[in-house]
Amino acid sequence: MSLKIFVPGDAAALSVGAEAVAKAMTQQIASRRLDASVVRNGSRGMFWLEPLVEVETPRGRIAYGPVTAEEVPGLFDAGFLEGKPHRLHLGVTEDIPYLKKQERLTFARCGITDPLSLSDYVSHGGYRGLERALTLTPQAIVEEVTNSGLRGRGGAGFPTGIKWKTVLNTPSHQKYIVCNADEGDSGTYADRMIMEGDPFVLIEGMTIAGFAVGATSGYIYLRSEYPHAFRQLQRAIAIAYDKGYLGENVAGSGKRFDLEPRIGAGAYICGEETSLLESLEGKRGQIRFKPPLPALKGLFGQPTVVNNVISLATVPIIMDKGAQYYRDFGMGKSRGTLTIQLAGNIKRGGLVEKAFGLTLREAIYDFGGGTASGRPLRAVQAGGPLGAYFPESLLDTPLDYEAFAERKGMLGHGGIVVFDDTVDLAHQARFAMEFCAVESCGKCTPCRVGSTRGVEVIDKIIANQDRVQNLELLGDLCEVLTDGSLCALGGLIPFPVQSAVRHFPEDFDKPAPPPPAFEASKTQETPSWR
Amino acid sequence: MRSNQGWDADRAQARIQELERLPGALLPILHALQDEFGYVDKAAIPLVARALNLSHAEVHGVVSFYHDFRHDEPGRHVLKMCRAEACQSMGCENMIRHVENRLGIKLGGTTEDRSFTVEAVYCLGNCALSPAVMLDGKLYGRVSSDVADFLIDEAKRHA
Numbered sequence: 289m290s291l292k293i294f295v296p297g298d299a300a301a302l303s304v305g306a307e308a309v310a311k312a313m314t315q316q317i318a319s320r321r322l323d324a325s326v327v328r329n330g331s332r333g334m335f336w337l338e339p340l341v342e343v344e345t346p347r348g349r350i351a352y353g354p355v356t357a358e359e360v361p362g363l364f365d366a367g368f369l370e371g372k373p374h375r376l377h378l379g380v381t382e383d384i385p386y387l388k389k390q391e392r393l394t395f396a397r398c399g400i401t402d403p404l405s406l407s408d409y410v411s412h413g414g415y416r417g418l419e420r421a422l423t424l425t426p427q428a429i430v431e432e433v434t435n436s437g438l439r440g441r442g443g444a445g446f447p448t449g450i451k452w453k454t455v456l457n458t459p460s461h462q463k464y465i466v467c468n469a470d471e472g473d474s475g476t477y478a479d480r481m482i483m484e485g486d487p488f489v490l491i492e493g494m495t496i497a498g499f500a501v502g503a504t505s506g507y508i509y510l511r512s513e514y515p516h517a518f519r520q521l522q523r524a525i526a527i528a529y530d531k532g533y534l535g536e537n538v539a540g541s542g543k544r545f546d547l548e549p550r551i552g553a554g555a556y557i558c559g560e561e562t563s564l565l566e567s568l569e570g571k572r573g574q575i576r577f578k579p580p581l582p583a584l585k586g587l588f589g590q591p592t593v594v595n596n597v598i599s600l601a602t603v604p605i606i607m608d609k610g611a612q613y614y615r616d617f618g619m620g621k622s623r624g625t626l627t628i629q630l631a632g633n634i635k636r637g638g639l640v641e642k643a644f645g646l647t648l649r650e651a652i653y654d655f656g657g658g659t660a661s662g663r664p665l666r667a668v669q670a671g672g673p674l675g676a677y678f679p680e681s682l683l684d685t686p687l688d689y690e691a692f693a694e695r696k697g698m699l700g701h702g703g704i705v706v707f708d709d710t711v712d713l714a715h716q717a718r719f720a721m722e723f724c725a726v727e728s729c730g731k732c733t734p735c736r737v738g739s740t741r742g743v744e745v746i747d748k749i750i751a752n753q754d755r756v757q758n759l760e761l762l763g764d765l766c767e768v769l770t771d772g773s774l775c776a777l778g779g780l781i782p783f784p785v786q787s788a789v790r791h792f793p794e795d796f797d798k799p800a801p802p803p804p805a806f807e808a809s810k811t812q813e814t815p816s817w818r
Numbered sequence: 819m820r821s822n823q824g825w826d827a828d829r830a831q832a833r834i835q836e837l838e839r840l841p842g843a844l845l846p847i848l849h850a851l852q853d854e855f856g857y858v859d860k861a862a863i864p865l866v867a868r869a870l871n872l873s874h875a876e877v878h879g880v881v882s883f884y885h886d887f888r889h890d891e892p893g894r895h896v897l898k899m900c901r902a903e904a905c906q907s908m909g910c911e912n913m914i915r916h917v918e919n920r921l922g923i924k925l926g927g928t929t930e931d932r933s934f935t936v937e938a939v940y941c942l943g944n945c946a947l948s949p950a951v952m953l954d955g956k957l958y959g960r961v962s963s964d965v966a967d968f969l970i971d972e973a974k975r976h977a
Contacts (some may be wrong), residue, residue, distance in 0.1 A: 290834040298960060299889050299943070299944065299957050300943075300944050300946065300947055300957070302956075302957065303947060303950065303957040303958050303959035304947060304958075304959045304960060335946035335959075336946070337919060337949050338947070352836040358977075359821075361829065390914075407856070448935075462879035471941075471943060472907065472940070472941060473941065474902030474904045474941045474945060475902075475943065475945045475948070476904070476941075476943070476945065477901060477902045477943075477945055479943075512886050513898075513941065513942050513943065513952070515944060515955050516957065528894075550842075550845065550846065550885075551845070551846075551847075551849060552883030552886075553845055553848070553849070553884035553885070553886040554884055554886035554939070555884050556940060557887060567845065568842050569841075569842045570842040570843060570844030570845055570870070570880070570881060571844070571876075572879055572880055572883040573884070588972060629945065629946070630906040630946060631904040631945030631946050631948070632903065632905075632906075632908060632945060632948060633907040633908055634946070637945070637946025637947065638946050640946060650820065654977060660908070669903055673902065673940075675902060703904075703945065705904045705907055705945065706902045707907045711907065716903070716906075719906070721904070723856075723902075723940065726940075727940070759840040
């Protein structure tokens with residue numbers, strides 16, 4: 289039997305040279321006349337080890353990493369095809385503590401299978417969820433998802449089953465499933481990984497959602513910053529159509545489900561569900577007033593389920609193993625697993641799928657190994673650009689929606705960005721306001737005008753102009769943004785700003801003038817259309 | 819890098835016709851035009867408006883809303899540099915300043931010889947390998963100033 293060598297085709301692995309490694313492997317196989325082939329799997333999510341090469345042996349898959357193309361001949365010389373020792377030898381992949389300590393449900397196949405092999409997908413448990421769903425009534429599918437306790441993994445944490453139930457109970461000749469793949473939060477990449485590493489699980493989840501609520505058409509709205517994921521989704525969808533898992537007779541059930549990926553155009557706000565729908569309709573991505581909810585009047589005015597990638601990709605395992613299996617993971621009202629993404633200044637950045645309840649400290653130190661720079665950790669931002677900055681003293685906060693909310697923070701999509709002691713929180717607060725100004729859709733005044741005023745007020749605070757009064761003014765402004773904004777962008781931007789002021793007051797009490805890092809963004813020529 | 823340079827109404831019309839029947843066709847059409855020409859030419863607006871039965875203002879409003887759509891032809895290479903928080907925590911601001919100085923342009927600008935356009939981007943989804951950049955649609959991670967120099971040199975060599 290032909291030996292299998294796995295070299296990830298994930299965009300992050302490619303970003304550090306996986307393509308060159310794969311090429312070198314193929315060359316070595318040819319020149320040494322070996323009976324081996326290179327499989328382009330997804331990433332295991334241990335990015336500090338990428339490109340992580342694995343080889344299949346009787347002892348299981350053995351990992352080597354990070355591999356460079358130059359080291360490939362040496363690996364063959366050392367006998368890595370038999371899993372023999374080498375400087376980059378990491379042992380059995382599944383035994384690497386970072387992976388071993390995880391509870392991979394949604395990401396069960398990611399990094400293991402060939403993402404574009406439907407037979408791989410099926411032999412690793414794929415389409416069992418759909419198979420079971422086809423034996424149930426729509427009501428029973430929705431009930432199963434509701435009972436699993438699955439909440440929207442995009443960040444808002446709204447119960448997925450309740451959303452589905454509303455769409456199911458709204459009669460219409462046409463309903464839609466829309467997947468929100470506009471993963472715009474800095475520090476997050478779980479959506480990208482699963483779309484590149486196991487795209488069929490998303491297709492299966494959306495198909496089940498379609499059958500559950502009576503929708504025959506689905507769209508994946510993907511951000512344009514992910515061209516690699518887009519190509520991967522296009523290929524996977526074409527395969528699913530070809531093999532009868534999409535189209536007019538899904539898996540021989542006689543039921544129809546069509547799916548099309550669409551690409552965004554670089555607007556953070558389009559991660560907000562109503563902006564996303566406007567954008568899909570071909571309009572400016574401005575948010576809509578709610579009500580009506582998208583579940584009642586969504587895409588093209590029809591009842592629409594809008595769910596995040598991870599929420600939808602988690603549905604197949606819930607349907608396969610049952611609601612009880614899934615809800616047995618987690619704590620409090622946060623059931624199941626969270627896909628934590630360790631990012632920024634961290635030694636071992638990567639994806640950690642684990643039941644809710646791990647603390648920030650455990651995630652950052654036990655998994656992440658502390659800062660990449662080796663300097664002391666000073667601040668952590670969880671939940672993307674709208675999430676709060678937490679100091680060291682809040683690191684024992686468990687990763688759970690409610691625990692974060694209690695501490696005026698947000699768990700969001702599970703991204704955790706670590707900063708060392710060189711960070712200046714006044715600069716970060718200013719950046720938050722600047723980001724809000726760049727990305728505001730302009731519909732409501734607090735966000736459109738308030739964000740620009742916010743930048744100005746923070747500039748004055750940093751320049752030590754009437755600092756006390758301006759800090760008070762900033763507090764008032766944040767209150768207006770929180771209470772008066774139409775959506776989460778304006779409504780939550782006070783989180784990073786106020787948490788910086790609250791937890792790091794010393795950074796707002798430095799002598800003027802501003803630090804040089806901040807000078808750069810100030811003198812930056814912003815294109816007129818931004 | 820694009821092969822087809824320069825605005826051409828017939829080519830634009832052909833791309834529009836391929837897509838005009840899609841539901842919500844405007845963004846796919848604008849992307850197709852930008853793929854073809856590197857930017858969305860003003861002259862495309864009436865063509866798109868007619869195809870989709872929209873006003874010129876509606877089409878212009880959409881083109882100007884989204885950061886992706888350029889109004890002018892970019893340089894031969896487009897370098898997008900992430901300035902979001904994860905990349906900031908790994909010093910992207912210094913790397914970006916280095917690139918700006920080296921090319922003699924600010925973010926959003928194009929070099930005089932039209933070899934490079936540099937743009938700011940807010941997250942490329944490579945946050946465990948920060949700082950990240952995207953050069954001509956290809957993602958790169960752990961981009962120090964030295965790596966950025968290397969990427970620029972390589973791009974220049976091949977163009």
